Amino acid sequence: MPLYKSVTINANTRLLVWKNTESMEELSAAVTLKDVCVNKMDKMKSESHRKAFLGVRMLMQEIGYTDFDLYYSADGKPHLTDGNNISITHSYAFSAIIVSSQNIGIDMEMQREKVITIAEKFLLPEFAYLDPTHLETYMQNLIVIWGVKEAVYKMISRSGLSFKQNIEVLPFKMEEATGKANVKFEEIDAQYPFFFEEIEGFTLVYCLGS
């Protein structure tokens, strides 16, 4: 059952998650790729990356798109030819997409302690409310904050946007699974809602723009 989850977030927004259980042969047979994507996939070193890439296309097919509807701008941001917005994430066996008429961002991170060692690279104002003495909660909070910043970055995708200086995740409660992030960068001075959930040792985060 590779389609792991399909959720209607609002009238214009769908979130889909794929968990790869098929062989490369099965996936390849089910997905038709543009030549440029065949070349891109051939250059990927790991089979898990190739499967995640195909998992994204399987999810697109679930909602009536194909690889031919997807293109990338020079910064790596994916776009749909019909003008809807798409954001993509993949981590190990999981791939996820969010598609909307709104600008959106998605990220999936594996829950692992490594996040503690890199915390200072991506957060600053959030240290004011985080408590490093409760290790388990601290790690869970850091993973959410990291995911939010990746999702916000994907939504905005501006060169020079700093996780640490320009994106602030306001205090949130794990049990509420939602929160708000402030972004101040160039002419942007905005607040975006984010939502998160835990899936088999991973944290999935998405944010909604305008």
Ligand SMILES: CC(C)(COP(=O)(O)OP(=O)(O)OC[C@H]1O[C@@H](n2cnc3c(N)ncnc32)[C@H](O)[C@@H]1OP(=O)(O)O)[C@@H](O)C(=O)NCCC(=O)NCCS
């Ligand atoms: C590009 C970036 C957002 C990708 O995120 P990631 O967590 O490494 O990987 P994910 O699997 O979640 O996302 C990959 C997808 O992001 C999308 N993506 C890549 N660049 C993007 C961009 N500029 N804008 C929006 N989406 C982008 C792509 O769809 C990509 O998948 P695909 O190429 O297979 O289609 C991330 O690596 C990055 O550059 N972040 C900003 C840099 C930064 O400040 N990092 C600080 C960390 S401390």
